[in-house]
Amino acid sequence: MLGQPHFGRRLKRLRLERGLSQASLVGDGMSTGYLSRLESGERPPTERAVAYLARRLGVDPGALTGPADERSLTGVLAAVSSAPPGADDTAALSRAVAEDTGEDPAARWQALWLLSRAAGRDGDHERERVLLRELTDLADTLGAAELRARSRVRYARCTRALGDLCAAEPAAVAALSIARAEQLSVSDTLPALMVLISIETELGRLETAGGHVEELERDLVPRAAPAQAAEGLWTAAMVSSRQGDHAAARSRLDRALGLLRGEDDLALWTRLRAAATAAALQMSPPQVAAADRWLSEAASVLDLVGTPLQRQELHALQAHLAFHQGRFEDARTLSRALLQDEELRLSYRDRVRLKVLDGRLEILAGRVDEGIAALRRLGRQAAESHHLDLAAHVWQSLATALADVRA
Structure with a gap:
C-alpha cells in the first residue's frame, strides 16, 4: 500500500479533481476529522478506509494505493537527480511542473x-x-x-x-x-x-x-569554504578596482585564484579566471599581461566544454583583450560578430561594455561622429537606469577615445 504522506496527497488530489468537499466525500460513513488526518499524512490508511473512499470517489482502490506515478513531479525529480552528468532533463521537468497539482x-x-x-x-x-x-x-x-x-x-x-x-x-x-x-x-x-x-x-x-x-x-x-572564499575575494577586488586601489584589487585577485585548483571545482576555477580577466582589463592602467594569461587558461576549458553563454562571454573578453593589445581589427571582428548574433545571451552590463568597445573602435577608425553618438546614447541610457558605475565607464571611454584621436 502507498504510504504516507503520498497516500494523503493522492487522496486530496482525487477529491479536488471531482470538486468535492471533505464533508461531501465522507458522507455518513467517516468523520471529516479522520479524512483530514488522512490527507495531511498524520494517520495511516486502513484497508476498510481505502475501500470506502474508493467507492465514494468512483475509482478502483488501486488508484489510491498503487505505486507513485513515475511521470509525477516527484517521479521526474527522482529521475533528474539520478541522471548521469551531462544529461538534459529540463524539458521533462518543465512538463512535470506544468502538470503539477501542487500536492x-x-x-x-x-x-x-x-x-x-x-x-x-x-x-x-x-x-x-x-x-x-x-x-x-x-x-x-x-x-x-x-x-x-x-x-x-x-x-x-x-x-x-x-x-x-x-x-x-x-x-x-x-x-x-x-x-x-x-x-x-x-x-x-x-x-x-x-x-x-x-x-x-x-x-x-x-x-x-x-x-x-x-x-x-x-x-x-x-x-x-575555499570556493566561496575565492568568490568573496573576487567581489572585494571589484570594489577596490572601482575605488582606484588597483594594488589591493590585484592582491585580492591573486589570493582568490590561489585558493582553487582545477581539480577542485573546474567550473568555478574557469569562471574566476574569466572574471579576473575582466577586472584586470578595467584597471588603470590595464593589467594586459595578467589578463592574457588568465584568459588563456579559461579558454583552454571553455572552448571544449563551455555553454553557449560562457563561449559568448569568452569571445567578448577576447575582443576587449585584443583592443588593449592594439589588435583593433581582431577586436572589431569579434565584437561585431557578437553584437550581430540573434541569440546574444550576455548580461546587460556585458552588452553595454561590448557596445562601448564598438563605439571606441568606430572613433579610432575615423567614423568619429557615429562613435560619439553611440557612446553618448549608451551613457544616457546607463545613467537613466541607475547604473552610475557603468555610466562613468561610458563617459570615461568617450573622453579617452577623443584624446586618442587628438593624439
Whole structure:
C-alpha cells in the first residue's frame, strides 16, 4: 500500500479533481476529522478506509494505493537527480511542473530551483526571472529561512544580469536580512552579502560597498569554504578596482585564484579566471599581461566544454583583450560578430561594455561622429537606469577615445 504522506496527497488530489468537499466525500460513513488526518499524512490508511473512499470517489482502490506515478513531479525529480552528468532533463521537468497539482510544495520548489538554474546557465534571464518569482513566493509559503534567503539571492543576481537594479537591490537586502536574523551559516550569508556589494558598486555607492567589503573579509571569508572564499575575494577586488586601489584589487585577485585548483571545482576555477580577466582589463592602467594569461587558461576549458553563454562571454573578453593589445581589427571582428548574433545571451552590463568597445573602435577608425553618438546614447541610457558605475565607464571611454584621436 502507498504510504504516507503520498497516500494523503493522492487522496486530496482525487477529491479536488471531482470538486468535492471533505464533508461531501465522507458522507455518513467517516468523520471529516479522520479524512483530514488522512490527507495531511498524520494517520495511516486502513484497508476498510481505502475501500470506502474508493467507492465514494468512483475509482478502483488501486488508484489510491498503487505505486507513485513515475511521470509525477516527484517521479521526474527522482529521475533528474539520478541522471548521469551531462544529461538534459529540463524539458521533462518543465512538463512535470506544468502538470503539477501542487500536492508537494517542497518538490515543486526543488524543481523550480533546477529549472531556474538551467535558464540562468543558458543566459535566458527573462525565463529565469519568471521561475524565480514563483520560487520566492513558494519559499515564503514553506517558511524555511534557508530557502527564503537562497531564492532572493538568485533573484537579485538574475535581475542584476537583466540590468534591473531597482528590483535587484531590495531582493539582496531582504536575503541578507533573513540570513542575519535567522543566523544562517556562512554558506548562505556570504552569497547574500556578495550580491548586495556588487549591486551597490554598480549603483555608484562605493563607500557603502567598501563598508560591506570590510565585513565580508573580516567575518565571512575566513570561515568560508575555499570556493566561496575565492568568490568573496573576487567581489572585494571589484570594489577596490572601482575605488582606484588597483594594488589591493590585484592582491585580492591573486589570493582568490590561489585558493582553487582545477581539480577542485573546474567550473568555478574557469569562471574566476574569466572574471579576473575582466577586472584586470578595467584597471588603470590595464593589467594586459595578467589578463592574457588568465584568459588563456579559461579558454583552454571553455572552448571544449563551455555553454553557449560562457563561449559568448569568452569571445567578448577576447575582443576587449585584443583592443588593449592594439589588435583593433581582431577586436572589431569579434565584437561585431557578437553584437550581430540573434541569440546574444550576455548580461546587460556585458552588452553595454561590448557596445562601448564598438563605439571606441568606430572613433579610432575615423567614423568619429557615429562613435560619439553611440557612446553618448549608451551613457544616457546607463545613467537613466541607475547604473552610475557603468555610466562613468561610458563617459570615461568617450573622453579617452577623443584624446586618442587628438593624439
